[in-house]
Amino acid sequence: EELYGLPAWGAPYFSADAGGHVLVSPQGGGGASLDLYDLVTSLRQRDVELPLLLRFPDILADRIGQLYSCFERAIARYGYDGSYRGVYPLKCNQQRHLVEAIVAAGRPYCLGLEAGSKPELALALAVLEAHGDPSGTDGLLICNGYKDRDYIAMALLASRLGQTPVVVVEQLEELAIALELSHEFNLEPLLGVRAKLSAAGSGRWSASTGDRAKFGLSAPQLLAAVEQLRASGQLQCLQLLHFHIGSQIAAIGTIKAAIREAAQLYVALVQLGANLHYLDVGGGLAVDYDGSKTHSDASKNYSLQNYANDIAAEVKEACDRAGVALPTLISESGRAIAAHHAVLIANVLGINTPPELQPSAEIALSRSDSSSSDSSPAESEHALVRELRDTYAAIAPDNLQESYHDAVQFKDEAASLFDFGYLSLRDRARVERLYWACCRQIRDCLRTLPSVPDDLSHLEATLAATYYVNLSVFRSLPDSWALQQLFPILPIHRLDTEPSERATLADLTCDSDGRLDRFPSTSGHSKPFLELHPPVAGEPYYLGVFLVGAYQEILGSAHNLFGDANVAHVRVRPDGYQIEHLIRGDTATEILARVHYDAEDLVEALRRRTECAIASQQIALPDAQRLLRTYERGLRNYTYLEQ
Numbered sequence: 001e002e003l004y005g006l007p008a009w010g011a012p013y014f015s016a017d018a019g020g021h022v023l024v025s026p027q028g029g030g031g032a033s034l035d036l037y038d039l040v041t042s043l044r045q046r047d048v049e050l051p052l053l054l055r056f057p058d059i060l061a062d063r064i065g066q067l068y069s070c071f072e073r074a075i076a077r078y079g080y081d082g083s084y085r086g087v088y089p090l091k092c093n094q095q096r097h098l099v100e101a102i103v104a105a106g107r108p109y110c111l112g113l114e115a116g117s118k119p120e121l122a123l124a125l126a127v128l129e130a131h132g133d134p135s136g137t138d139g140l141l142i143c144n145g146y147k148d149r150d151y152i153a154m155a156l157l158a159s160r161l162g163q164t165p166v167v168v169v170e171q172l173e174e175l176a177i178a179l180e181l182s183h184e185f186n187l188e189p190l191l192g193v194r195a196k197l198s199a200a201g202s203g204r205w206s207a208s209t210g211d212r213a214k215f216g217l218s219a220p221q222l223l224a225a226v227e228q229l230r231a232s233g234q235l236q237c238l239q240l241l242h243f244h245i246g247s248q249i250a251a252i253g254t255i256k257a258a259i260r261e262a263a264q265l266y267v268a269l270v271q272l273g274a275n276l277h278y279l280d281v282g283g284g285l286a287v288d289y290d291g292s293k294t295h296s297d298a299s300k301n302y303s304l305q306n307y308a309n310d311i312a313a314e315v316k317e318a319c320d321r322a323g324v325a326l327p328t329l330i331s332e333s334g335r336a337i338a339a340h341h342a343v344l345i346a347n348v349l350g351i352n353t354p355p356e357l358q359p360s361a362e363i364a365l366s367r368s369d370s371s372s373s374d375s376s377p378a379e380s381e382h383a384l385v386r387e388l389r390d391t392y393a394a395i396a397p398d399n400l401q402e403s404y405h406d407a408v409q410f411k412d413e414a415a416s417l418f419d420f421g422y423l424s425l426r427d428r429a430r431v432e433r434l435y436w437a438c439c440r441q442i443r444d445c446l447r448t449l450p451s452v453p454d455d456l457s458h459l460e461a462t463l464a465a466t467y468y469v470n471l472s473v474f475r476s477l478p479d480s481w482a483l484q485q486l487f488p489i490l491p492i493h494r495l496d497t498e499p500s501e502r503a504t505l506a507d508l509t510c511d512s513d514g515r516l517d518r519f520p521s522t523s524g525h526s527k528p529f530l531e532l533h534p535p536v537a538g539e540p541y542y543l544g545v546f547l548v549g550a551y552q553e554i555l556g557s558a559h560n561l562f563g564d565a566n567v568a569h570v571r572v573r574p575d576g577y578q579i580e581h582l583i584r585g586d587t588a589t590e591i592l593a594r595v596h597y598d599a600e601d602l603v604e605a606l607r608r609r610t611e612c613a614i615a616s617q618q619i620a621l622p623d624a625q626r627l628l629r630t631y632e633r634g635l636r637n638y639t640y641l642e643q
């Protein structure tokens with residue numbers, strides 16, 4: 001478990017037991033635990049096949065509770081005369097059962113929702129109406145993103161249903177529409193402005209801020225908005241200042257700088273007469289995917305408490321200095337709420353090891369090479385083979401680079417000689433086997449050294465085994481492909497035995513990008529391999545990909561027509577567990593329908609074709625029937641490999 005950094009990134013939700021199985025404890029430290037391997041086994045006995053996304057809604061509730069208690073502690077610590085209201089940004093994961101679980105868990109806290117488009121607003125309204133607090137003390141409904149008249153009208157009129165929508169102006173044109181429509185509807189809108197900060201962002205989403213950012217109002221535009229509101233006598237409607245500097249902000253310094261600038265803007269807008277009382281710091285609260293607690297892209301160099309403290313402290317200082325009343329603090333934390341709750345389970349289908357050699361066999365080749373039928377091997381063996389054998393024999397910790405480059409040179413020379421007919425296939429094979437033996441020997445020596453020279457650093461990855469896993473990276477882990485995002489991956493069983501293989505993972509797609517070859521490490525530097533166990537014949541080997549609850553599902557794509565994975569929502573109870581929802585993944589018929597193929601038409605076309613083939617005796621009737629039956633079954637089934 002240490003090997004995979006499980007205690008560092010998994011606590012308090014994931015741990016390993018003495019039998020080497022991963023446990024999930026959805027309520028954090030105190031509550032009941034469940035063995036993931038047993039859960040997967042029992043789901044498979046119920047025909048729920050892999051890959052399988054396991055959701056633990058209690059983790060969502062715990063994350064929301066943590067977020068609120070950290071802000072409450074920060075508020076108490078700094079004597080902050082105001083409160084905190086969380087808002088869940090739907091873009092992070094819009095799946096219905098998840099959103100319903102978040103709304104239900106957030107009700108005691110008045111957790112709101114954030115929408116960034118018309119469909120997200122539509123679902124927010126419906127979910128809040130169906131699952132929100134009937135007493136009308138729901139959280140805020142923050143309306144971000146580009147808006148047309150319908151978006152703004154829908155948002156404004158939602159206030160008539162008892163919702164608290166805030167139309168956040170991202171472009172000046174939206175303000176004019178909002179004012180015009182609220183006049184038409186005869187209501188007083190709750191308006192916000194999104195500021196384009198000049199504080200530099202960092203990490204992958206650094207372009208979310210700064211002068212050329214896609215969203216938000218610059219300083220002159222903020223002033224223009226204030227003047228427009230003043231001119232129409234509605235400056236009191238401007239109640240919220242929002243900014244967002246990107247997701248997964250790894251460095252607390254970046255967050256502090258942004259808050260400082262935003263707090264000054266807040267003060268300045270109040271001094272201009274705006275009736276502000278909400279400061280919405282957007283998203284960005286990062287998740288520690290590698291457990292390193294550094295400012296690497298996969299981590300963060302601050303805790304949740306640290307984040308809340310710095311926000312409360314910076315805002316209080318700026319407001320107190322200017323004698324301005326403290327705002328209600330809002331954060332739109334998506335990743336930090338949703339990432340932990342979902343685990344993707346996939347099985348290993350097979351493994352492929354790199355060219356292997358029994359070095360002793362090759363090295364021992366002597367004058368009596370029995371595999372050779374030609375006269376004496378010493379005479380028939382090419383000089384290059386001897387050179388490589390000598391290189392192999394001389395490998396030592398102080399000549400690794402030299403040995404490697406010699407081996408490469410001999411292999412390249414052998415390839416050229418073979419092309420011109422000067423090297424036999426037998427010698428070429430010997431050269432290749434010896435070359436790989438040298439690489440393995442050099443790699444093994446490197447493992448004993450404190451540091452690895454740059455030109456040899458690829459050897460671990462080159463010599464790693466490939467484990468084929470039953471999933472699509474494009475469907476289930478798109479950020480690992482598109483953004484080189486790291487997710488913690490480990491077997492969910494056999495952790496009580498030392499893994500002997502170093503491996504990379506290949507998915508089912510026919511795409512060389514469909515692989516996972518960088519893995520998190522608690523050092524903060526990614527590793528080019530994952531330590532895994534050799535598969536045992538007849539036994540499954542399950543890998544869990546953790547912290548995948550944010551962004552992955554909705555950004556996933558149907559490359560090679562692999563569809564949605566099966567999903568199980570699991571509640572862990574002291575006496576067992578309950579599958580609250582089981583959502584079957586796509587069948588081939590469903591995924592084909594998305595690209596406008598009708599399954600019945602397909603079957604009918606194939607049936608007609610087989611009849612012709614039977615008539616012309618190209619296929620026998622039993623084979624034709626077998627083909628049709630397999631085809632129809634394939635259309636009804638899951639898009640992944642059956643085990």
Ligand code: PLP
Nearest residue numbers: 089247248283284332333334335
């Ligand atoms: N708010 C806005 C406006 C966003 O664009 C995003 C996502 O990038 C978020 C909130 C959520 O950010 P995070 O998931 O980092 O909390």
